[in-house]
Amino acid sequence: MQFNVPFFPEQASTAAKQVDYIYLFLVAITAFFSLLIAALILFFIIKYKEKPGRKAEQIHGSMLLEITWSVIPLGISLVIFIWAAWLYVHMQRAPANSLEVYGVAKQWMWKFQHSGGQREINALHVPIGRPVKVTLISQDVIHSMFVPEFRTKVDVLPNRYTSLWFEATKPGTYHLFCSQYCGTKHSAMIGQVIAMTPEEFENWLASGKAEGSSASNGEKLFQQLGCVTCHRADSAARGPNLMGLYGHPVKLTDGRTVIADDNYIRESILVPNAKVVSGFQPIMPTFQGMISEEDLFQVMNYIKSMGDQQQGGPLNNRSNPDQIRENELRHIQDQMKQQETAPQKPAGKQK
Secondary structure, X not given: OOOOOOOOOOOOEOOHHHHHHHHHHHHHHHHHHHHHHHHHHHHHXXXXXXXXXXXXXXXXXXXXXXXXHHHHHHHXXXXXXXXXXXHHHHHHOOOOOOEEXXXXXXXXXXXXXXXXXXXXXXXXXXXXXXXXXXXXXXXOOOEEEEEHHHOEEEEEOEOOOEEEEEOEOOOEEEEEEEOOOOOOOHHHOEEEEEEEOHHHHHHHHHXXXXXXXXXXXXXXXXXXXXXHHOOOOOOOOOOOOOOOOOOOEEEEOOOOEEEOXXXXXXXXXXXXXXXXXXXXXXXXXXXXXXOOHHHHHHHHHHHHHOOOOOOOOOOOOOOOHHHHHHHHHHHHHHHHHXXXXXXXXXXXXXX
């Protein structure tokens, strides 16, 4: 059902109709009771107009009336609450097969990065018929990404990832606004979401200038920054093994357990001592000021792309049990070799 109302934006996503339905329901309920109350006021004014000899009578109330005008609004409120809560949860949980895009908001532009390495400024190309999850962060102040035709909006915060998802239903070019006042050029912080057929989108991806995928670029950064020297799966590891880390619970030194999501990984890179993994020392240096938000996205995609070596349970070990035994055996062998090659001290000086 399409509402051809002039002040309604076009419905161009799967969630747009549901948002419009609940909005129209609220408008209808408000209009109904407003007109009902106005009509009753007018009726009582005419019916009980003051006349000579008429005296006001004291009314002590009616239990049936009290129950009626309490239960009916309660029932309507519960319907609105349950409907809105269901819609909110649906719009907050992106499907598992969503196409992931990362975005950075800054005064005064939008910068987007696809997993294939393609980058855009003030434009976002997406396919129709497939859910798209956009993970966002602000480089300076609070912004807000708003696409009216998709009926979706989310605040974009500094130092914290937020996300929204949508599924475009028809090809076209749609408005992208910042709906949070963010400075002198706030009104100029606009962009476009270009919804394309899957074939057109694949052609656009192929024609884009991308120097490797986001994950492969993240792997290069992982090595350039020296992360590989500590986060490894052998006996020389001084940091947790990152294989299978993303999306799993992580046990910390203070006894807490957290989920290794985007915000956890970002905080661990920039403020590594905030949440130290159980079994490890807080020796990791901070990379604050050394890595941009775009590069953080790439490192995160690389960590996500790592194979899952753990199956359930907190990832507070360096590897899986077989790898741990192999590492321990290798560590013992290394110690034996060191003892064999080390110069022998005189017997009289040995304790």
